Amino acid sequence: MTAIEIGRLLRASTTACVVGCRVSQANVPAFGGLVRIPLDAAYSIFGLIYDIRIEDDGLVRQLVTADNVPNDVILDNRVNRNVPVEVSVLHVGYEQHGRIFHLLPPRPPLSLDLLYTCRPEESRAFTGAGRFGYFRHILRAADLPVGELLAAHLRLANADHAEQGNHDWASAAVQELITLLRDDYPTLMTVLGALADTEAW
Amino acid sequence: MENDNTIGYVVGGSLKENLNVRLTVSPQAVQEGSFVVIDSGDWRFYGLVTDLVLGATDPRFADEQSERRLPPRLAGLLHGQTLYTNLEVLPALMLERGPDPADPRYPAWRMAHTEDPRPIPIKTVPSHHAPVRRAEAGDVAEIFGDPNKKGNFIIGYTREQLLPVCLDLDKFVQRSSGIFGATGTGKSFLTRIILAGLIQHDRASVLIFDMHNEYGPDDTASDTNQRIPGLKSKFHSKVQLVGLGRDTNIRGATPDFHLEIAESDITPADIEMLTRELNLRETTSTTLNALVGEFRDQWFRRFREMKPGATIETEDGKKIPAPDSVEAWANQAGVNVMAALGLHDKLRKVFYLPYIVERPAGDAISEIIHSLEAGRHVVLSFGDHESDLDYLLVTNMLTRQIRERWEQTTNEFRSGKSSREPRPLVIAIEEAHKLLNRELASQTAFSTIAREMRKYYVTLLIIDQRPSQIYDEVMSQLGTRISGWLGDDLDISAVLSGLAGREALRGMLARLQPREEVLLLGWGVPMPIPVKSRRYDERFWQELKGGSESKRSEAQILKELGF
Numbered sequence: 001m002t003a004i005e006i007g008r009l010l011r012a013s014t015t016a017c018v019v020g021c022r023v024s025q026a027n028v029p030a031f032g033g034l035v036r037i038p039l040d041a042a043y044s045i046f047g048l049i050y051d052i053r054i055e056d057d058g059l060v061r062q063l064v065t066a067d068n069v070p071n072d073v074i075l076d077n078r079v080n081r082n083v084p085v086e087v088s089v090l091h092v093g094y095e096q097h098g099r100i101f102h103l104l105p106p107r108p109p110l111s112l113d114l115l116y117t118c119r120p121e122e123s124r125a126f127t128g129a130g131r132f133g134y135f136r137h138i139l140r141a142a143d144l145p146v147g148e149l150l151a152a153h154l155r156l157a158n159a160d161h162a163e164q165g166n167h168d169w170a171s172a173a174v175q176e177l178i179t180l181l182r183d184d185y186p187t188l189m190t191v192l193g194a195l196a197d198t199e200a201w
Numbered sequence: 202m203e204n205d206n207t208i209g210y211v212v213g214g215s216l217k218e219n220l221n222v223r224l225t226v227s228p229q230a231v232q233e234g235s236f237v238v239i240d241s242g243d244w245r246f247y248g249l250v251t252d253l254v255l256g257a258t259d260p261r262f263a264d265e266q267s268e269r270r271l272p273p274r275l276a277g278l279l280h281g282q283t284l285y286t287n288l289e290v291l292p293a294l295m296l297e298r299g300p301d302p303a304d305p306r307y308p309a310w311r312m313a314h315t316e317d318p319r320p321i322p323i324k325t326v327p328s329h330h331a332p333v334r335r336a337e338a339g340d341v342a343e344i345f346g347d348p349n350k351k352g353n354f355i356i357g358y359t360r361e362q363l364l365p366v367c368l369d370l371d372k373f374v375q376r377s378s379g380i381f382g383a384t385g386t387g388k389s390f391l392t393r394i395i396l397a398g399l400i401q402h403d404r405a406s407v408l409i410f411d412m413h414n415e416y417g418p419d420d421t422a423s424d425t426n427q428r429i430p431g432l433k434s435k436f437h438s439k440v441q442l443v444g445l446g447r448d449t450n451i452r453g454a455t456p457d458f459h460l461e462i463a464e465s466d467i468t469p470a471d472i473e474m475l476t477r478e479l480n481l482r483e484t485t486s487t488t489l490n491a492l493v494g495e496f497r498d499q500w501f502r503r504f505r506e507m508k509p510g511a512t513i514e515t516e517d518g519k520k521i522p523a524p525d526s527v528e529a530w531a532n533q534a535g536v537n538v539m540a541a542l543g544l545h546d547k548l549r550k551v552f553y554l555p556y557i558v559e560r561p562a563g564d565a566i567s568e569i570i571h572s573l574e575a576g577r578h579v580v581l582s583f584g585d586h587e588s589d590l591d592y593l594l595v596t597n598m599l600t601r602q603i604r605e606r607w608e609q610t611t612n613e614f615r616s617g618k619s620s621r622e623p624r625p626l627v628i629a630i631e632e633a634h635k636l637l638n639r640e641l642a643s644q645t646a647f648s649t650i651a652r653e654m655r656k657y658y659v660t661l662l663i664i665d666q667r668p669s670q671i672y673d674e675v676m677s678q679l680g681t682r683i684s685g686w687l688g689d690d691l692d693i694s695a696v697l698s699g700l701a702g703r704e705a706l707r708g709m710l711a712r713l714q715p716r717e718e719v720l721l722l723g724w725g726v727p728m729p730i731p732v733k734s735r736r737y738d739e740r741f742w743q744e745l746k747g748g749s750e751s752k753r754s755e756a757q758i759l760k761e762l763g764f
Contacts, residue, residue: 171274171278174275174278175278175281175282178278178279178282178283179282182258182259182262182282182283183258183259185259185261185262188279189267192267192271192275192279193270193271195275196270196271196272196275
């Protein structure tokens with residue numbers, strides 16, 4: 001499977017970035033999905049999609065109040081909109097010279113850098129490297145829906161690992177989460193509650 | 202390094218407060234009293250599980266039944282991380298095992314330690330996260346002795362793995378010992394087992410005061426009605442069965458000889474020891490001294506023959522005490538008449554004991570002493586004379602003479618007058634609290650033996666169900682203590698007095714199985730340990746006398762050691 005381009009970078013910091021994409025591209029990224037921003041041949045940043053935002057524009061505001069908007073108008077507005085769909089990505093690590101680090105990237109991506117979905121082998125390589133060190137970036141982001149984000153991410157990543165016959169990854173990931181959160185009962189129960197709602201369990 | 206027996210790792214603790222060990226196996230896989238081994242650096246630590254504590258990283262994880270909220274797999278993962286069991290381990294011994302032989306440091310360490318290290322009392326603690334494992338056969342043999350070595354007597358087996366736990370009989374007889382337990386906990390069977398071991402080992406003579414005629418002749422178990430072989434029928438001429446009183450028959454068995462006490466052997470001290478039993482007054486001592494002062498060793502007979510209240514009439518018709526009356530003697534000796542009359546009345550119980558005679562048929566006491574000195578063992582059965590009065594009087598009189606004899610023999614040996622070293626002697630006494638309670642202990646020969654006679658080759662084996670009734674000073678002198686289940690707090694405290702870690706051991710003692718489980722404690726065992734006591738049955742005798750046990754154990758031990 002080839003990586004799918006999602007969009008181009010709008011703004012970024014060391015910890016996160018926002019990518020703008022067309023609606024046709026916006027069907028691809030999923031909440032909790034792992035994405036990659038290649039900066040050069042030997043350096044890529046990995047991130048997790050934690051928000052997908054569709055802002056309004058002037059035309060939409062007018063159409064919302066109009067009666068009987070034709071379908072082709074709606075479709076035209078969606079496809080040819082002026083304001084891009086914004087995909088927010090949390091940086092969770094990077095790859096440099098073939099080695100994966102669950103650390104914040106040394107430098108953020110630049111505007112208009114391309115963002116791609118991770119292929120399953122990339123997902124397996126990143127999530128299977130080390131001992132789930134990238135979880136701390138997620139858990140530190142207090143203003144994110146951590147439980148939902150983790151549940152979505154574990155479901156997607158587990159599917160990638162299960163595809164190759166590794167059915168233990170999800171258990172190991174949950175064990176690590178429990179270890180990290182066992183002194184934070186409310187957060188842990190929120191995370192486990194969200195996980196319980198996925199089919200992985 | 203972990204192995205299949207690993208059950209957890211050290212997470213905290215101290216020498217004073219025990220070690221805390223996080224359990225990595227199911228709590229049901231470990232029991233209180235388990236003998237565990239902790240390897241940490243160059244040291245190996247030996248300890249005893251004294252408690253299991255359920256814990257949670259946050260109390261809410263324990264409070265909430267999350268298995269109802271979460272899928273089983275998630276709940277299992279959560280419980281595995283947040284709910285845990287901690288062991289409390291009483292550290293007892295440590296052994297410097299040195300670096301691994303493959304370690305470059307090993308040659309230097311071996312040069313500095315030419316002798317194989319021995320376990321020593323605990324002085325430090327293992328490091329955090331040191332692995333904890335169940336003891337294996339080699340560990341039990343390292344601490345409690347190799348069952349194949351002469352003198353190591355298997356007294357029971359570890360609770361979980363049933364590994365043989367030995368008692369070093371040579372060490373056991375060096376100091377007085379005690380066997381305790383509430384009634385019905387198997388004290389008598391355990392005592393039989395230990396006595397049989399001592400007799401078979403044959404390094405000390407054993408004198409058994411068999412108040413209830415249990416040890417010498419064959420008996421029948423009160424609960425199973427099965428025949429229980431006695432020591433006499435198993436050891437034949439090695440054991441002398443002595444019956445108290447002429448023509449005494451012990452459960453159908455004829456004793457080897459009978460014990461009769463000469464009236465002249467009874468001293469005022471023997472009577473004073475019966476103060477509580479006879480309800481004697483403070484004036485007793487004065488009256489007895491006057492009797493001995495006047496009649497010497499005939500005081501007992503002469504006093505018995507006096508007639509209390511006998512009078513004669515004078516020529517003027519006045520009644521006065523007869524010359525052979527108690528009153529006449531009291532007046533003449535300057536003793537209070539009422540005191541003399543009272544004592545005479547109370548001594549009636551002693552005057553007419555059938556085994557106290559003017560001229561015994563033989564010198565049974567000397568014969569007992571000679572048997573013991575010659576390496577034989579004596580069971581003194583009380584026959585029908587099972588009252589406390591009989592027991593107190595006879596045991597004390599006999600022990601007094603034995604004590605004097607062993608003191609004399611020892612002094613002669615030590616001063617070079619004799620080249621014959623005294624034969625170690627163990628005196629087994631049942632219902633010990635009757636002789637060693639606070640009131641009597643200072644008056645009987647037994648307390649002296651418990652305190653001082655170790656250096657004269659005499660020690661006690663006391664058997665009792667109320668250790669709290671035994672004088673503290675005597676209890677403190679007991680080297681080895683073997684206790685079955687005890688329900689009374691005071692009894693438990695008495696058994697544990699003077700021992701390290703007694704708070705931790707207290708619960709263990711109270712939670713022993715009511716039958717066939719005992720706790721080994723004290724100086725005679727390297728560390729406390731609860732064991733399933735050996736069964737007193739035909740197999741025991743086969744193993745004791747036939748040696749099949751040693752063959753089995755040898756093969757088993759070698760296999761378990763990996764040879």
